[in-house]
Amino acid sequence: MVKQYGNVYLIAGIAIIGGGLFGFDISSMSAIIAGQGYLCYFNQGSGTCTGPASSTQGGITASMAGGSWLASLCSGFVSDAFGRKKAIMLGALIWVVGCIIVSASQNIAMLIVGRVINGFCVGICSAQVPVYISELAPPTKRGRLVGAQQWAITWGILIMFYISYGCSFINGPAAFRVPWALQMIPAIILFFGMMILPESPRWLASKDRWEECEAVLVLVHGHGDPDSPWVAREFREIKEWLEIERQSKQISYLTLFTPRYINRTHIGLFTQIWSQLTGMNVMMYYITYVFTMAGLTGNTLLVSSSIQYVINVFMTIPALIWIDRVGRRPTLLVGSTLMAIWLFVNAAVLAAKGVYVPNGIGGIKEARIRVTGSASKAVIACSYLFVASYAPTWGPVSWIYPPELFPNQLRGKANAFTTSGNWAFNFALGYFVPPAFENITWRTYIIFGVFCVAMTIHVFFMFPETGGKPLEEVNAMFEDPNGPRYIGTPAWKTKNYYSTSARMEQGEGLEKQIHDDHDETVVQNESV
Incomplete structure (x- = not known):
């Protein structure tokens, strides 16, 4: 039997690699879609290397989110039946299969199939890693540890971007095949790393494996001391609430819509939906389009784009340090307010100072407004400030908050359902944004700015504080x-x-x- 380790930071550090896989996908697309190797190999236009059509590129990008949506819903059944730990390990295996297909893609159809399979992994891991960590973490560290998933996503974005940037100097299809193949490495580490971690004590309790449940609590919370008062209290509360939960009807997805849970379901679902409607993942996938409009080209374009990924990594750290002290509500309110400001400013600059370019800039048909001088610097600055506002707020809290809202027996399915909202809107926005930049240009920013105002109002009136509570x-x-x-x-x-x-x-x-x-x-x- 493999020895298990109970340090909560080690547990989180390994489990959040599942989040890092999503980050790898984001920047592997954003760095590659502007490269000549990709544009020439998957060309659909009348020119030599114009790449896929806007709608097709939207479909390629969104295909991963489509797979994630389906898998996140199914992950609730997998997690409840086989355990949080095995569900995450299954996701890692699926990712390896997807990467093999993506890196070997011979055409757009094969690329989309591989990305859908990759999405199955991300859907499972994004839904069940927060559940797994939240069920193992002590209350005063839960926000920090679950929020570390977002930090892993930012690291995945940063690392993969520079790998893709380095590979952009390779001629031919290897420029995208190599980085897509290298994405397998963290999934392999995740699979074998999970072997040395314990199962969720609350899942073990739901299966009446009480001795194992108590042993995990002693290992993780008692630091090996079976007489720890904290372990005794935690074990007693798990038992009491499990007995109460079992008095209710059989748990299913429909349970989420009963009067007892509908309020929590709406709050958790909208936490994930709003996190997408901030427009952050759009900025990550398509930042090269934005900076092309700001007059950046070639290596300058890619390096300037990578700065926002560095900002994303380092600005997530304050959330990991202070999220449990500050709480969930204030963090969300500040984040959405600031993001609305930067989005409206960007829209105003592009509308007032931009020059419309009918055929796109540098062959990129999605970049149809050119700004120069101080206006260009303002667009770049607001893009960076937007990322700096999202990273310590909606980024981590959107993963922390939903799993905290639900009881033990429902948590796996509930978080799977709320996360499916994230992926449904990720899919829709990934598909919508290239044609939006092409057809309504700067007004795209107005749409997301209005969403940020709406979420600020919603959070203030409807989202209760869960910070610091078991x-x-x-x-x-x-x-x-x-x-x-x-x-x-x-x-x-x-x-x-x-x-x-x-x-x-x-x-x-x-x-x-x-x-x-x-x-x-x-x-x-x-x-x-």
Whole structure:
């Protein structure tokens, strides 16, 4: 039997490689679609190397998200039946198969098939890695550890971009075959790395494997001490809530739409949908189009594009450090507000200072507005600021928040469903944006700016704070009539229990503090 390790940072560090695979896909496309090797090999235009048509390129890019949407829905069944750990390992194997097909592509149809298969892996891992980590992480580190998936995505984007950039100097199809083949390496590391990690204790409990559940809690939270009070409390709460959950009807996807869960389902689903409607992944996939409009060409274009990937990596770090202290709500509100500002400014600059180029710039038909001088610098600066606003806010929180909302038996399917919303909109936007840049040009920014304003309003009025609470406490927030309920309490008045959770890990009374806070809120509301 393989020895298992319980350090939560090691667990997260290996599991989040699944997120890194998504990052690899993003930048492998953004760096390659402007290269001559790709444009010549997959040419559909009347010219020599004009590449696929805009609608076809949108389909190629979106095909991965299409596969991810289907797989994320199926991942709930796989995860609940075989475990979080095995679901992630299955995703790693699927990624290797997809990379083989993509790197060997002889035509656009084969490329799309390979990307759909890659999408199956990303759909499984993006849905189940946050579930796996959230079920193993202590409350005061859960945001940091689950949010590390977004950090892995940013590292995957950065690493793969520079690999693709280096390969762009190779002549012929090898310029895209080599980087696409190298994507297999992290998946192989993920598969074998998962072997030394424990299974989720909450999944083990759902299968009545109580001895194994307790052993994992001792390994991860008790640091090997079976008499740890934190382990005893966690084990007791898992048992209590599992008994309550089993009194309800059989769990299925339809359960998410029952009155008991519909509010949580809508919040979790829109967290993922809004993260796409910020326009961030659009900026990642098609940043070369934007910077071409700003007058950048050749190596300058690719290097300038890579700067935003560096920003993305380093600006995610503040979220990993402070997300549990600051909480989920303030982070989301600040992020969407700032992104709206940069999107509207970019639209204004392109509209006021741009010159329309009917046939596109440098053969790129999606780049139909040229800006120069200070206007060009403003477009580049706003693009960087947009990334710097997304990276510490909606990027990590969109993965952290949904798994926290649901009870143990429903969490796998619930997170699979909410993540499917992410991929459905990723697919739609990946397909929509090339024709949008071609036909409505700067107005594309207006669309995403309006979405950012809408999500700010939605979060403020509807999204409760889950920071610092054990998962069972979050469930009590929605269901327990004697607990710190969200029902009847406005979302903007819900609290972050980071400090009290931290004290509980040191042996002090979290439950008493939470209920004291709740009683105080009730008294205040009654007095009003």
